[in-house]
Amino acid sequence: MNSSSPNIGTMLNQSLAVLSRPSVATFERFERSGGLREAYTYVLIAALVGAVISGFFGIFHQDVNPLVQFFSRLISVLIGFGVFTGAVHLIGRNFFRGTGTYPEVAYTYALFYVPLSIIGSVIGVIPILGWLALFLIAILNVFFGWLAVQSSMNIRDQVQAGITLLLSGVAYWMVSTILLTIVLSALFLNR
Template sequence: MQKSPQLNPSIQTMFSQSTAVLSQPSVATFEKFEWRGGVQSAYLYVLVAAVVSAVIAAIFAPFHREVTFFGQLLTRLILVPLGFAVFTGAVYAIGKSLFKGTGTYAEVAYTFALFYVPLSILGTVIGIIPILGWLANVLISLAIIYFGFLAVQSSMNIRTNGEGIALLVLSGLAYFLVYAIVGGLLASVFIAGAVLSGT
């Protein structure tokens, strides 16, 4: 069957594709959708997740003394899209260079967005409940790893389990390195601001 790309699907269309991916997890399900959107669609969808997560986290910031309303808003709006860009970029670059993957970055970005967006929003919603927060992070992280493993096989056409796992681990290391650096810089800015304002 010839692929006919749909490069600008609506948010509603992407949400229905996310529902299919989450409810019927398989490489075949991902392959059904990997070419139906491009990089722009993926990042638009991720931006929706960033905004929703930022607003939810910011509203509940007063219950967490260590983070302000604007601190939550700003960090989520920056770190969610940046984290997605770093991780998917690493999957594509490492998969192409080390594991001879044959997918495109558009396929990687779109495929990963389909599960990352709903799971990140769900993680934020559950995370506001104090007792369930840490458990939610663990469960959502495990779900992201599982769906990421399927997405790697689909988008990069890497079907060997060992190579798929190695690719996720290496991409995860790249993600945490960049996340730590940027997170540290943002924390420094907020601390400096608090010191200067005398709070």
């Protein structure tokens, strides 16, 4: 990490560079610009935007508590980001001898994840268009994630980078399923 940590404006400019000039080289320029604190602060912004939007639209649904919507979105984004980027680091390092650090992975992923997440949160509430936009954003997340694996973990083999991304997605899905099962079990067993 550089001696001076980037601020949100700097990170936004780095995000714009990554999104407008997608390449491993572009990610390489920024992967050591920040660390975990900056990555998670940036992701927290995306989580807050998504949580406010979820909470706001939860007001219009009588069967949904807006505070539950707000906090579940806030927590799930932060935990999901940590689980996924942690899986990228562990799988890349242990299976493909990647040499990146977890802070490099987290920071690199935050640069594309945050703006795409905010766009998804804003557009996602629009009927039909929202579903199409979320599908497109999912594809973009895979594409940028594939580039970020190559950069942040220094895995230049594109197949190994793809396998790392795929296995990380499976790990994310498994952890999410386990957590959801625990939460639902707690809710229904307490009734």
